[in-house]
Amino acid sequence: MLTDDAVLTEFRDAGALLEGHFVLSSGNHSTAYLQCARVLMDAKRAERLCAALAGKIRAAGLADGIDLVVSPAMGGVVVGYEMGRQLGLPAIFFERVDGVFALRRGFRIEPGQRCIMVEDVVTTGLSSRECIEAAEAAGGTVVAAASLVDRSGGRAKLPVPFVPLIRLDIPIFPPDQIPASVKGVPPVKPGSRGLKV
Numbered sequence: 001m002l003t004d005d006a007v008l009t010e011f012r013d014a015g016a017l018l019e020g021h022f023v024l025s026s027g028n029h030s031t032a033y034l035q036c037a038r039v040l041m042d043a044k045r046a047e048r049l050c051a052a053l054a055g056k057i058r059a060a061g062l063a064d065g066i067d068l069v070v071s072p073a074m075g076g077v078v079v080g081y082e083m084g085r086q087l088g089l090p091a092i093f094f095e096r097v098d099g100v101f102a103l104r105r106g107f108r109i110e111p112g113q114r115c116i117m118v119e120d121v122v123t124t125g126l127s128s129r130e131c132i133e134a135a136e137a138a139g140g141t142v143v144a145a146a147s148l149v150d151r152s153g154g155r156a157k158l159p160v161p162f163v164p165l166i167r168l169d170i171p172i173f174p175p176d177q178i179p180a181s182v183k184g185v186p187p188v189k190p191g192s193r194g195l196k197v
């Protein structure tokens, strides 16, 4: 069990609590960004946080009978792997092919396998919902979801019980409602969805 303060300290110590002007995966803008890759680059920190998340999942009675961890690449790859280790389950990831989540690399889901979908961050919940739909389309039954961070303040709706390690309520702005003070700061887009290179 980790307190919210302890989780935020881990993020702060990892240099993962960023302030500025960010374009999120959803196209919304924000003045705050949680860079989970910086948290997960430290194996011991990843272990501490994922052990706590696994503990929350067990405490919620959601760990029993799960066969498989599924997660959405890129952000979900490392956290999915470590959650598989903590829960004693295999872990596979979906990756976007022409924008649509697909299983590659010989990964597959056996018919009826019970899955938990694991994300790094939930903002609108779109990536999570798409990953859950992809796992169901691949033959699985998704019974729960988990993430390191839910920054939606609980507003993101997922179709299965959802356990975040920490829940934050961080404002997001649609592109036509960005405050003037934020507009003046050149935006950066850290995530990979819809990235133009």
Ligand SMILES: O=P(O)(O)OC[C@H]1O[C@H](OP(=O)(O)OP(=O)(O)O)[C@H](O)[C@@H]1O
Pocket (backbone or CB within 6 Å): 024, 025, 026, 072, 073, 074, 075, 076, 119, 120, 121, 122, 123, 124, 125, 126, 127, 128, 190, 191, 192, 193
């Ligand atoms: O709840 P949402 O509004 O979907 O936002 C959260 C998603 O955005 C980020 O991924 P991103 O799509 O930027 O791609 P990445 O994981 O490949 O970096 C993050 O890893 C989540 O998957």
Ligand SMILES: O=C(O)c1cc(=O)[nH]c(=O)[nH]1
Pocket (backbone or CB within 6 Å): 023, 024, 025, 026, 032, 033, 034, 035, 036, 075, 120, 121, 122, 123, 124, 151, 191
């Ligand atoms: O919504 C996102 O794209 C997003 C927000 C955030 O704080 N961290 C992240 O990795 N993605």
Ligand SMILES: [Mg+2]
Pocket (backbone or CB within 6 Å): 072, 073, 074, 075, 076, 127
């Ligand atoms: Mg992602």
